[in-house]
Amino acid sequence: MFSEIKEAFEQGKPVIITDQKREFEADLVFPSEIMKKEIINFMIAEGKGVLCTVADEKELLNKGFFKMPGNGLDKHSTNFFVPIDYKLSDTGVTAIERCNTIKFLSEGHGPSMFSYPGHVALLGSKPFQERQGHTEASVELVKLLGYKKFATIIEILNKDGDSHDFDFAVDMSNKYGLPMVSIDEIYKEYIKNTKLVYKAAEAKLPTEFGEFKIIGFYNNIDEKEHFALTYGDLHDKPIPVRIHSECVTGDAFSSLKCDCGSQLKNAMKYISENGKGIIIYLRQEGRGIGITNKIKAYSLQDKGLDTVDANEVIGLPADNRDYAVASQILEELGVTDIELLSNNKDKENQLVNYGINVVNRKNIFGNVNEHNHNYLKTKFERFGHDLKNIL
Numbered sequence: 469m470f471s472e473i474k475e476a477f478e479q480g481k482p483v484i485i486t487d488q489k490r491e492f493e494a495d496l497v498f499p500s501e502i503m504k505k506e507i508i509n510f511m512i513a514e515g516k517g518v519l520c521t522v523a524d525e526k527e528l529l530n531k532g533f534f535k536m537p538g539n540g541l542d543k544h545s546t547n548f549f550v551p552i553d554y555k556l557s558d559t560g561v562t563a564i565e566r567c568n569t570i571k572f573l574s575e576g577h578g579p580s581m582f583s584y585p586g587h588v589a590l591l592g593s594k595p596f597q598e599r600q601g602h603t604e605a606s607v608e609l610v611k612l613l614g615y616k617k618f619a620t621i622i623e624i625l626n627k628d629g630d631s632h633d634f635d636f637a638v639d640m641s642n643k644y645g646l647p648m649v650s651i652d653e654i655y656k657e658y659i660k661n662t663k664l665v666y667k668a669a670e671a672k673l674p675t676e677f678g679e680f681k682i683i684g685f686y687n688n689i690d691e692k693e694h695f696a697l698t699y700g701d702l703h704d705k706p707i708p709v710r711i712h713s714e715c716v717t718g719d720a721f722s723s724l725k726c727d728c729g730s731q732l733k734n735a736m737k738y739i740s741e742n743g744k745g746i747i748i749y750l751r752q753e754g755r756g757i758g759i760t761n762k763i764k765a766y767s768l769q770d771k772g773l774d775t776v777d778a779n780e781v782i783g784l785p786a787d788n789r790d791y792a793v794a795s796q797i798l799e800e801l802g803v804t805d806i807e808l809l810s811n812n813k814d815k816e817n818q819l820v821n822y823g824i825n826v827v828n829r830k831n832i833f834g835n836v837n838e839h840n841h842n843y844l845k846t847k848f849e850r851f852g853h854d855l856k857n858i859l
Contacts, residue, residue: 469647469649469653470612470613470649470657472647473609473613473647473649474613474614476645476646476647477498477499477502477610477613477615480504480506480507481644481645481646481647482496482497482498482507482510482511482646483496483497483498483609483646483647483648483649484496484497484624484637484640484641484646484647484648484649485497485602485605485606485609485621485648485649485650485651485654486634486637486648486649486650486651487601487602487605487650487651488634488650488652489651489652490544490600490601491601491602491631491632492632492634493602493623493624493631493632494623494624494631494634494637494648495515495517495602495606495621495622495623495624496511496514496515496621496622496624496646497602497605497606497609497610497619497620497621498511498619498620499574499610499613499615499616499618499619499620500521500522500570500571500573500574500610500616500618500619500620501571501574501575501615501616501618502615503567503570503571503574503620504567505562505563505564505566505567506563507567508563508564508566508567508570508620509563511620511622512563512622514624514640514644515622515623515624515625516622516623516624516625516629517622517623517624517625517631518589518622518623519566519588519589519620519621519622520588520589520590520591520603520620520621520622521552521569521570521573521574521588521589521590521591521618521619521620522590522591522592522593522603522606522607522618522619522620522621523573523574523590523591523592523593523607523617523618524592524593524607524617525547525592525593525594527617528549528590528592529592531578531579532578532579533549533550533552533578533579533590534549534550534579535547535548535549535550535592536548536549536550544601546591546601546603547591547592547593547594547603548589548590548591549590549591549592550584550585550590551584551585551586551587551588551589551590552569552573552582552583552584552585552586552588552590553565553569553582553583553584553586553587553588554568554569554572554581554582554583555580555581555582555583556568557569557583559587560583560586560587560588561587565587566587566588569582569586569587569588570588570618570620573590573618574616574618591603591621593606593607593608593617595688596608596655596658596662597658597659597664597688597689597690597792600651600652600655601651602621602651603621605651605654605655606619606620606621607619608654608655608658609649609654612654612657612658612661624636624637624640655792656821656822659689659792659795659796659822659823660795660822660823663796663799664687664688664689664793664796665685665686665687665688665689665793665796665797665799665800666685666686666800667683667684667685667686667800667801668684668685668686669683669684670682670683670684673697675736677733677736677737677739677740678699678740679699680697680698680699680736680747681697681698681699682695682696682697683695683696683697683698683801685797685800687793689792689793689796690793692750692751692752692793693751694748694749694750694751694793694794694797695748695749696746696747696748696749696797696801697736697746697747697749698745698746698747698801699739699740699743699744699745699746700739700742700743700744700745701743701744702744702746702801702802702803703802704744705805705827706805706806706807706825706827706828707744707745707746707803707805707806707807708738708739708742708744708745708746708806708807708809708830709745709746709747709748709798709803709806709807709808709809710732710735710736710739710745710746710747710748710809710810710832711748711750711791711794711808711810711815711819712728712731712732712735712747712748712749712750713728713750713752713753713755713756713789714749714750714751714752714753715728715729715753715754716753716759717762718730718732719732724837724839724840725766725769725839725840725843726834726840726843727833727834727835727836727840727843727844728834729834730834730835731832731833731834732747734832734833734834735747735809735832738809738832739809745809746798746801746803746806748794748797748798750789750791750793750794752788752789755779755785755786755787755788755789756785756787756788756789756790757779757784757785757788761779761782761784764778764782765778765779765782765784766778768781768782769843774842774843774846774850775843775846775847776846776850776851786850786851787814787851790818791815791818791819791822792822794819795818795819795822795823795824798824799823804823804824804825805825805827806819806824806825806826806827807826807827807828807829807830808826808828808829808830809829809830809832810829810830810831810832811831811832811833811847811853811854811855812851812853812854813829813852813853813854814851814852816829829854831854831857833855833857833858836858836859841859844858844859845859
């Protein structure tokens with residue numbers, strides 16, 4: 469896919485970046501440093517949105533460019549700076565003048581080379597792990613393909629001026645032979661190519677299942693304090709790995725509403741009996757919604773809703789977990805070939821997409837009781853967890 473995108477850029481064709489998770493929009497994107505007036509003309513004529521040039525927010529601020537008041541204050545708002553024109557432009561509005569503005573910015577020129585307000589909207593990209601918008605995806609895409617971290621983007625509007633028309637973007641892709649790539653696909657490639665997790669501290673941890681080593685990490689993905697327990701020699705392949713999402717009610721208080729605590733213990737027992745393995749403990753309580761929201765969902769479950777419907781009633785995803793940080797913890801530990809101790813196929817799929825070689829997946833079951841039977845049934849029927857053998 470990415471070689472096809474590189475080829476398109478070299479042929480003077482923009483590509484289409486789609487966002488099917490949040491904005492449900494598509495943008496035309498092209499590297500700023502090789503911009504030409506013909507490409508500008510095409511993007512304006514066919515995209516019809518706002519033509520924007522994108523650079524790293526910190527770099528723009530360090531050079532002295534300044535933000536529009538009130539923009540970029542939260543991760544969902546577009547991070548607008550004051551629009552720019554290359555200073556030697558006449559009106560700044562023609563295709564060649566906008567092309568010059570875009571290229572001069574990508575060459576590293578500072579604010580003194582531009583006039584304000586101009587005809588090219590200027591956007592600052594935040595770290596990709598912090599915000600996954602078209603702004604961030606565009607600069608990370610061109611960087612992945614060997615260009616400077618400057619991109620030019622424009623929203624694709626359909627014939628009625630609507631930006632939320634995925635089919636229209638697909639038709640444009642087919643009509644002009646423009647490759648399509650999603651923000652999610654770019655993010656996965658970014659995670660595979662950008663080191664964001666580092667070992668911070670380790671110590672011995674004697675447990676009822678033997679002596680593990682506990683390891684903490686500096687984490688620049690979500691800033692949470694995830695940690696790992698390791699056991700034995702990690703050089704053999706594959707290494708048994710349990711990626712366990714925090715469940716304070718089950719892990720610490722022995723709740724019977726779920727099977728989490730008993731699953732964790734069974735995984736530790738399996739690892740100690742096999743003489744090697746890793747427990748990665750991710751701080752994503754309640755499938756990523758947090759303990760307070762989990763309690764709200766519990767209250768609805770007490771009234772008869774299942775875990776999926778309860779989360780959706782309080783306005784949250786049924787499962788909000790991402791395993792990017794787990795993949796980077798494994799790489800920091802020097803482990804890429806694993807036996808995944810999990811009943812969750814989505815966990816396996818995500819790890820594979822982040823570059824981890826899941827040699828096989830082994831089911832690790834927890835205890836079943838009258839209080840968690842419906843919970844496990846929902847996992848099986850609505851999340852696709854491999855629980856048939858215990859239900």
